[in-house]
Amino acid sequence: MIAVADLYTHVLVGVVVAVVLSWRLSWVTPPMVAAAAIGAVVPDLNRIELVLPAATVEATLGVAWSWTVVHRLGGTVLVLLLLVLMVPRRYRLPVTGMLAIGVMSHYALDALLWQPDGRVPRFLWPVTTYQPAFEGLYRSPDRLPAVATTVLAVAVHLVDRYVVGRRPAARSG
Amino acid sequence: MAPIPVVRALAIGLILAALAGLMVAGGAGWPAPVDGHPAATDVGGAPEAYIGEEVRVTATVVDADANRVAIDHAAGTTEFALIGADGLEAGTEVRVAGVLADARTIDASGGSVDVREPWERLYLYLISLVGGLIAVVLAANYWRLVPARLAVVPRTEPLHRRLMGDRRG
Numbered sequence: 001m002i003a004v005a006d007l008y009t010h011v012l013v014g015v016v017v018a019v020v021l022s023w024r025l026s027w028v029t030p031p032m033v034a035a036a037a038i039g040a041v042v043p044d045l046n047r048i049e050l051v052l053p054a055a056t057v058e059a060t061l062g063v064a065w066s067w068t069v070v071h072r073l074g075g076t077v078l079v080l081l082l083l084v085l086m087v088p089r090r091y092r093l094p095v096t097g098m099l100a101i102g103v104m105s106h107y108a109l110d111a112l113l114w115q116p117d118g119r120v121p122r123f124l125w126p127v128t129t130y131q132p133a134f135e136g137l138y139r140s141p142d143r144l145p146a147v148a149t150t151v152l153a154v155a156v157h158l159v160d161r162y163v164v165g166r167r168p169a170a171r172s173g
Numbered sequence: 174m175a176p177i178p179v180v181r182a183l184a185i186g187l188i189l190a191a192l193a194g195l196m197v198a199g200g201a202g203w204p205a206p207v208d209g210h211p212a213a214t215d216v217g218g219a220p221e222a223y224i225g226e227e228v229r230v231t232a233t234v235v236d237a238d239a240n241r242v243a244i245d246h247a248a249g250t251t252e253f254a255l256i257g258a259d260g261l262e263a264g265t266e267v268r269v270a271g272v273l274a275d276a277r278t279i280d281a282s283g284g285s286v287d288v289r290e291p292w293e294r295l296y297l298y299l300i301s302l303v304g305g306l307i308a309v310v311l312a313a314n315y316w317r318l319v320p321a322r323l324a325v326v327p328r329t330e331p332l333h334r335r336l337m338g339d340r341r342g
Contacts (some may be wrong), residue, residue, distance in 0.1 A: 006297055006300045006301050006304060007300070007301035007302075007303075007304030007305050007308075008300045008301065008303050008304030008307070009304070010304060011304040011305070011307050011308045012304070012307070015307075015311070029327075030314075030315050030331065031315040031316055031327040031328075033311065033315075034308075034311040034312045034314065034315045034316060035312075037307065037308040037311045037312065038308055038311075038312055040308065041304075041305060041308045044301075047301075053214075053247075054200060054212075054214075055214055055246070055247040056247075058200065059247065063197045063200070063201075064197050064198075064199075064200030064201035064202075065196050065197060065199075065200040066196055066199035066200035066207050067196065068199060068207040068208065069192075069195050069196045069198075069199035069200075069207060070192075070196075072199070072207055074195050074199075075192065075195055075196070075199075078188055078191055078192045078195065079192065081188050082185060082188045082189070082192075083325075085181060085184055085185060085188070086181075086185070086323060086324050086325045087324070087325060087326070088324065088326055091327065114287075115270075116229050116268050116269065116270030116284065116285045116287060117209070117210070117227065117229055117270040117284065117285075118285075119209065121208065121209070122205075122207065122208065122209060125199070125205065125207050126195075126198070126199075126204050126205065129205045129206075129209070131209050139287070140293075140297060141289065141290075141293035141294075141296055141297050143296070146300055
């Protein structure tokens with residue numbers, strides 16, 4: 001978890017992508033935008049490590065444990081499955097799509113991060129341990145991603161409200 | 174009251190079990206370690222097991238002149254000598270990628286040492302809190318939990334509209 005893009009950037013990027021999609025796809029309603037935001041958070045659920053370290057779980061339960069699993073393909077898929085199961089049947093397909101968009105935007109941003117060893121973490125675990133070499137574009141505590149994303153989000157919001165929202169075929173709410 | 178959805182409950186239980194199982198597997202490094210390097214707590218707690226291996230750890234600088242850093246782990250803290258770093262400041266956090274030369278030495282001369290200032294850590298914490306809140310607020314605004322049915326359904330009316338009242342009277 002030492003190199004992750006900040007959660008604010010993750011969530012906002014997920015929302016921006018969803019809102020832009022909503023301009024084209026009528027089924028991307030506000031609840032779907034919220035689903036994309038949640039998807040963008042899911043991989044970072046591994047941060048539970050900060051309040052309940054894996055070492056503590058291991059000592060308590062007597063088994064090996066890793067929260068990092070949730071920041072990998074295997075764990076993410078299971079969490080998504082769990083969320084989709086709880087949603088009414090008719091929303092399952094769109095929610096799956098939006099959660100997936102949120103999740104993929106999260107991994108895309110994290111893949112661009114600078115890593116101390118110059119390799120992208122093995123996000124595709126357990127399917128593969130592939131770690132492409134990549135020099136990285138920014139570091140976790142850099143402010144530029146958050147600033148740039150905020151500017152982008154404001155711009156998208158303005159377009160959404162004043163350009164798209166005014167079209168005759170616009171949906172309400 | 175509608176009956177608790179048994180099938181859904183079973184499916185949820187199954188997924189949670191699978192998730193727990195995967196976390197155990199990941200912790201044990203099956204089918205392969207989740208990271209390409211040992212966890213910092215493992216390196217700090219039992220460095221003898223990783224001598225000669227590539228390590229990536231977050232450590233705190235305890236002695237800037239002697240280039241000594243400390244890694245936290247379950248049983249406490251272990252100090253290491255750090256080769257290949259200079260200009261360190263005591264008390265700062267460093268992210269080191271290097272080789273564990275021996276049980277108390279990390280050689281980062283072929284890797285990297287990235288200094289994280291204390292305020293950067295605070296910034297990350299706060300901005301992540303804001304981000305998490307945005308996601309939670311969005312979810313709560315447009316979705317509603319129905320615990321009795323183990324479900325979450327879209328709201329018929331967004332929470333913000335309900336809370337701010339219907340202006341059309």
